[in-house]
Amino acid sequence: MATAAVANGGNAKAAAGRLVSIYSEVQTSRIDHPLPLPSVLRSPFKVGDGPKSSAAGNPDEIAKLFPNLFGQPSATLVPTAAPPSEMSQKLKIGVVLSGGQAPGGHNVICGMFDYLQDRAMGSTLFGFKGGPAGIMRGKYVELTADYVYPYRNQGGFDMIRSGRDKIETPEQFKQAEETALRLDLDGLVVIGGDDSNTNACLLAENFRSKSMKTRVIGCPKTIDGDLKCKEVPTSFGFDTACKIYSEMIGNVMVDARSTGKYYHFVRLMGRAASHITLECALQTHPNVTIIGEEVAVKKQTLKNVTDYITDVICKRADLGFNYGVILIPEGLIDFIPEVQQLISELNEILAHDVVDEGGLWKNKLREQSHALFDFLPKAIQEQLMLERDPHGNVQVAKIETEKMLISMVETELEKRTQEGKYKGQFKGQSHFFGYEGRCGLPTNFDSMYCYALGYAAGALLHAGKTGLISSVGNLAAPVEEWTVGGTALTSLMDVERRHGKFKPVIKKAMVELEGAPFKKFASMRDEWAIKNRYISPGPIQFSGPASNDINHTLLLELGAQA
């Protein structure tokens, strides 16, 4: 039970400047875990350019928004006898973590650090503290070998922490410029999700337009798995988070089968897209899985979703199974048009009208919304009326969808019991798996993938590139065969109209109903519903069986799994 004390300057909040962080045996064992690099990164390489790029949508508008960057080719690293001369220079580089945590972020930074050590000796790496605000306020720390060492292969973002601020206004761009000039930055790496990478590209465009030397490279981070495209097959953290949730789901499945008397309703993190829920379903084979994108495409109502779950419960009861496991994406409510409509009406009413105890206010709701409101369990009605964000809007994120569905299923089952259509016993148990998956120790896959992403980001900056997102591909092959390069961020973009202006956005990659992961799930779910095909993946292992496995979603999308 020995614990190792590791010198760790990362949380130097205390006056003494240096804290000692205590590591568990497993954490300690991870620090020196070897990280193989793709073979192209192991010998001299140069950066080759592909064809001119376009945009994901509205290329004309994107071209206007990014006059200096639009059309950039994607870059691919290729072996060479001797690297080009610009790749012998020393660099000053900054790095920032943006948005929610994802396992592997530290390894991106370690990859960058090692790149500079290996290929640009004498370079300097600055870590901006607390997210983009650290850039604007010039808050940073110089990352040294001793500083980064204890964070190798560790979870969390605590090396330099993260933040959700955005560099958006002219003043904020100005602040970023000042920091870049003061630190004489050759480059900046932004590790973040779709918004942060859009921001990175705007920053790259801005620096370029001012003829500053500071270049910007993005890295794809989000456990939600919704930042991906052909060249960027996955965002880091998704693999680890899904495996942590699947461990818990698998345990709950064994529990369900052992007791034979509970229906476990598990809500999983992931507001915008249902990739996490889909991946966990492929890993564990639950009886029911709700995929938000399918609900939206099929324009399902809350009643449809409730009925679908209730139907499965009834069929299982007929077979003698009064237990089961049901997965629900955190963002489910956002996918249901009628709920969106109700919430927008409620926002209006709550902002402008008197809400009387007697409920006369409800007559201001449209007929469909009124009916939906009455259909909702009382606790959810109260949540909708009470919880408001600072802008006065209903806080959908606070609605415990899993409890709401349990309550609605109970009501429907009571009805069917009275009609003689259901004779089973129903006991719902609710779970939310969220925060515990964001900061776990990264899997071997995320550790290696992030290390390569960071190493590649260093190489791209060294080669003078800007406005690219670090791209590591061919991920189903052994690490040596992974491809490495950068993809033009503008090529991932479309525009959205906001407040009368076009805003560039990297569209979130949603679950595609025609994609291989969903199709595999759809082909098996009826069997999973009725028969018990539960799989319990167990805890993530760092050596031995399954320790180098890659998640199903990625393998299916790469065509490496049937």
Next chain:
Amino acid sequence: MATAAVANGGNAKAAAGRLVSIYSEVQTSRIDHPLPLPSVLRSPFKVGDGPKSSAAGNPDEIAKLFPNLFGQPSATLVPTAAPPSEMSQKLKIGVVLSGGQAPGGHNVICGMFDYLQDRAMGSTLFGFKGGPAGIMRGKYVELTADYVYPYRNQGGFDMIRSGRDKIETPEQFKQAEETALRLDLDGLVVIGGDDSNTNACLLAENFRSKSMKTRVIGCPKTIDGDLKCKEVPTSFGFDTACKIYSEMIGNVMVDARSTGKYYHFVRLMGRAASHITLECALQTHPNVTIIGEEVAVKKQTLKNVTDYITDVICKRADLGFNYGVILIPEGLIDFIPEVQQLISELNEILAHDVVDEGGLWKNKLREQSHALFDFLPKAIQEQLMLERDPHGNVQVAKIETEKMLISMVETELEKRTQEGKYKGQFKGQSHFFGYEGRCGLPTNFDSMYCYALGYAAGALLHAGKTGLISSVGNLAAPVEEWTVGGTALTSLMDVERRHGKFKPVIKKAMVELEGAPFKKFASMRDEWAIKNRYISPGPIQFSGPASNDINHTLLLELGAQA
């Protein structure tokens, strides 16, 4: 990502009789994981008797309740040249799982099975299905090598499932006798917690009083860790459950430190005793840990608990830390005398009086209870008024203590902010870690411990013993040096007066404030509160670092850790 299909007759609900259960790679890899036995079990042994035993309390009453068993010596297995003649006979044995799941239960059964194969070839092992009800109804399955094989080192109780029925009434005892006679049982092993082992002893006494040959041996099962004594150093499942919860807590800690803006309130399973919460604290070093037994001994009120948490939050805010992790035992409310008083008054009022909207009914509460009720957050007030069990009692188990405390801390912090005593930011996040820990893959420790317990249970029955609980000791030493024997169940018992009669009970082992685990925690908690000494144990590993570690509670109680 290969998954292995394992023949698995255990869930033979389907008409076909045999289902194929799908195993993950990690599950599959565990099946053949070697299970070393204590050296005394590896060569010929006999059973030696110790001195006459007494009872944990009221020996005269226990002697009256168990005239045939009281005073039995404990048994110790010792090496011998040739085993005694009775240990060459074939046996017919039954086994039953009783109560909530705990990781390792399958290995107890596998240990029994292997004992019979190794030492009593030609014996038969019956598994009673669905808990004690399986004994009463004569529902069983013959456990064969093929049948038990896929469950080796696997979590859950799904091999024969469990149940919470009790064999209590004369009719029920009669049913058990009939089953024992029909199956010609030489012995029965009851795997369960304190209640189930008390029941096992009553059954042993009953069989003996009828001069039946059927002997009964108990095995200590409960993740709560509250069934233990000198000879039975721990109950199985505690090690695994605490490690699963600690993995999650450690992840949440890294998250807290990375974001720097959340207080995570984590409620942990364990109603009666706070061992799980204490062990998780020792593994992870949270900022605040509430131990129910301490709250009870110090007669703390809910306000005291709230103030203690709030004080730590304020001190941390002064140091610039607006985040933290707080552990709460599931049973906290049961430890607070004033809450117990309020609930008993509410039960009375709700049963007999009209509850008026205006709140006049509250005047029927005693002054202190009235004040406490008003102090409670509205949501908790509603829960107390609405949720009732079938007997009309308030369902304390349904109260989300972690949310209640967040709400009460918020109120207290608002007060202090107005008084100028607190300038921090507070955001609470609630978690309940429960079911996901009961059915995980057992750790190496629980796998080996359970296997030895089961093997020993077989040996004790073979040697003609009854009314003992299987006891494996010296657990801090290598497995070869573990001691093996049986402890008289009557020696663990005391009596309680219920409905005018003495009832035998095995007293739950509570957290001792003078015990080594609590003392270690108490000596460190002030430092943990203010400084960030978080440890993230990471996922349970089955090979490599920490894979053979034993929990802190056990090591400290054995004096093997300072």
